[in-house]
Structure formats: structure tokens, C-alpha cells
Amino acid sequence: MGRAGFDIVRSTDNRGGVDDFIPFEATVRAARAAGLSVGDYIDEVMNGTPGATRSTIDELRGRGVYADGPRTLLEIGPGSGRYLEKTLQECSPQRYEIYETAAPWAGYLVETFGVVARPTEGSSLAPTPDASVDLVQAHKVFNTVTFLCAVRYFHEMARVVRPGGRIVFDVMTETCLDPAAVGTWVREGGSGHDSFPAAMPRAVCVDLFDSLGCTLESSFLAPLGVATTEVLVFARKP
Ligand SMILES: C[S@@+](CC[C@H](N)C(=O)[O-])C[C@H]1O[C@@H](n2cnc3c(N)ncnc32)[C@H](O)[C@@H]1O
Incomplete structure (x- = not known):
């Protein structure tokens, strides 16, 4: 192999996810050393945005998502x-399923919070039955994946939510992309991940979910990188 120009080396870090988003072991260790939950460590220390996750959860509570x-x-x-931890402070679900491509993080969440990790193929929720979930959510995911991945998941989210249930996710819509914001991304954006930040037209989401029986209830902006993302709250028609 060496003569052919290849070396076989043992991977020493447990980076996971489509974009190697946050190293698992180093982050858990650093959070413990700082005496913070992993979520608070990411907000306060890694991102320098203390309270960012909490503010989105507070907005969702104010909109009756946990009522x-x-x-x-x-x-x-x-x-x-980080959203899972704070969601569990707002309600006491009997079952909390996760679909996560980063195996080390999925295992950590199962052990720490007792959630159920489902086999994650990439854009399907096939193991989850139709109309079986009260609240389906995704945070800071659909601005890191391709258009097709996102819209395939959108169809699946509408399939698994029960009548009267809610779907919550954020996307970087045109609401977040006035010329000043685009300029900020041009000057300061880019963390080495080619697929981040991916944009998604707002009307595509609203019209698609409407066609799938889900109505937009409300929306608000939340921080994303150097600018913002738009959180959309849909309700499945009864
Ligand atoms: C930018 S991170 C956001 C993580 C977390 N929601 C937060 O806000 O802290 C994107 C997450 O989505 C996961 N991910 C990427 N592609 C995915 C896919 N196709 N299906 C499920 N999870 C995926 C990554 O492994 C990563 O955990």
C-alpha cells in the first residue's frame, strides 16, 4: 500500500456526522472539565452565544409547543x-426517538437521556409508524444537508406526525438573507464545511407542508453562525 501512495492509519478521534461537525470525545471531556452540560458548553464556550438554545426553547414554549x-x-x-436536553426540561415524553448519523453522539444520547436511537439511513424515518409522534423536531440540521435530503425528510416528518401534532425545524430562508446578511456570510462565513450554510426557500416549506396536511402556525428567527436561521412551527391538521 505504501508503494502505491497509501498509508493505513488508525483513526484517533471520534468525529461524526456528515460534516464532522463537533468532535465527540474532546467536547464531552472539555464540558466535564468546565462543569457544564455538553449543550451549555457548546453555547457558552465553543460558540460564544450563551443562552442561544434556551432562547429557542423559550420561544417554542411561548408558542404553546409543549402546552x-x-x-x-x-x-x-x-x-x-443541546436541544434534546432542554426539550426534556419542558415535557416528560414516554418515548423520544432520534435519527442521528454520528454514531458516537447517538450512543451518548441513548446512555445519557434514555432516548431510542433509530437506524439512520440518511433521509428516511421508515422505522417510525405513520401518525405516531406528537412533536417532530430538527434544529440546525437542514442548513447542513442537501436540498434533496431536506425535502425527503420533510415528507417523512409529515408522515410520522399525528393529527394535531407539531413539526418544528429551522431553515435559512430568504427572511434571513437580505443583502446585508449575505454580505456577512461572504465576509465571515464558512467553517470549512462545503454544505454549510444551505438555504431553503420559505414558500417551498410552507406550500409543501400545506400539501401534506400541515399548516404553518408561527415562525421566528434564531442565531445561526454569523447571521440567522428561521424556525418554522407547523401543526398537522386534525
Ligand atoms: C450542525 S449539527 C446540529 C446538531 C444539533 N441539532 C444542534 O443544534 O446542536 C447537524 C447534526 O445533524 C446530523 N446529521 C447530518 N446529516 C444527517 C442526516 N442525514 N440524518 C440525521 N442526522 C444528520 C449531524 O451528525 C449533526 O449531529
């Missing part, structure tokens, strides 16, 4: 679990 006490939750791409 009915969702019993079955599903999250796509929970990663470190």
Missing part, C-alpha cells in the same frame, strides 16, 4: 443533544 404535554417525540440530527 399539550407531548408524549412521543422524534428528533432528527440531535448531535450533542
